[in-house]
Amino acid sequence: MVDILERIPDSDPLANAQQLKTIDRIIDEHKDTPGSTMVVLNEMQSVIGFISVPMQAYVAKRLQVPQKAVHGVISFYSFFTTQPTGKHVIKFCMGTACYVGGTEQLIDKAKQVLGIAPGETTPDGEISLEICRCVGACSQAPVIVIDDKVFGRVRPNKMPQLIKELQN
Template identity: 40%
Template sequence: MTDYKLDKEKLKKLDEYIDSIEKKEGALINILHEAQDMFGYLPEDLQLFIARKLDIPAAKVFGVTTFYSFFTMEPHGKHLISICMGTACFVKGADKILNEFKNKLNIKDNNTSEDGLFTIDTLRCVGACGLAPVVTVDGKVYGRVKVEDVEKIISEYTGK
């Protein structure tokens, strides 16, 4: 194996996972899911490792990684806050809720709080328009969220 700047144990497990797949053609998305579950994100070194392991161009791996919004090339905080920005949610104030989360968590340029506890993400549509505006934290759904609810939601994950 080439010297990657990645956790060697996790890399070994990913290597074994890829080896266990009988038909590797068409398995890229599943492999990327598994890699992201293991590492938390898909850094460039990890994408290169996968490309070499599958004997496919790195550009193909990068293209799939950047095409699907589920995949991320940046590490996330411990908790992922996703705010729906679909039409129903936006009309009902999702932009104000997003700004309140950013203000309360002191998030400026990037999407992760300085303490590494929270990452904020926006989604095109959650598919729960009747609950608009919708926020999810680590997959838990909060419906009909108001700006006043933001602090309470955060406190559920900080204990404060």
């Protein structure tokens, strides 16, 4: 844990005085609340936009909980991200109906067009690809969600156009 905090990259929110102040404020506000780890991480995700590995170590240190526990929460809930996400996010539903309906082919097409895989962001910071669980629109499978808007019965040949619209 100490090692991670000794080598904080310049790009990390912990290395930015303003963001560090925000992070400290969130921790100070909630550190005595029951279930503080979840509450702190939740607010940090929505305010900062992601929770890097050094940020996880910092939260663990300040809340005096094992870093493993913080990491466990982050990896269990899909709404936590460990890297900054792009301006636009395309989520691919991996629920059973969508998976059977062809989600993998949609991902392959998006990979081909953007050159990135789920969990990654384009180098210009414009578009991130993510996997999500069932969004409750199974009858429309396969489903993707672009910036919280649901698109159903998407075919692979539709992907380039959808991506192009985001880029314009």
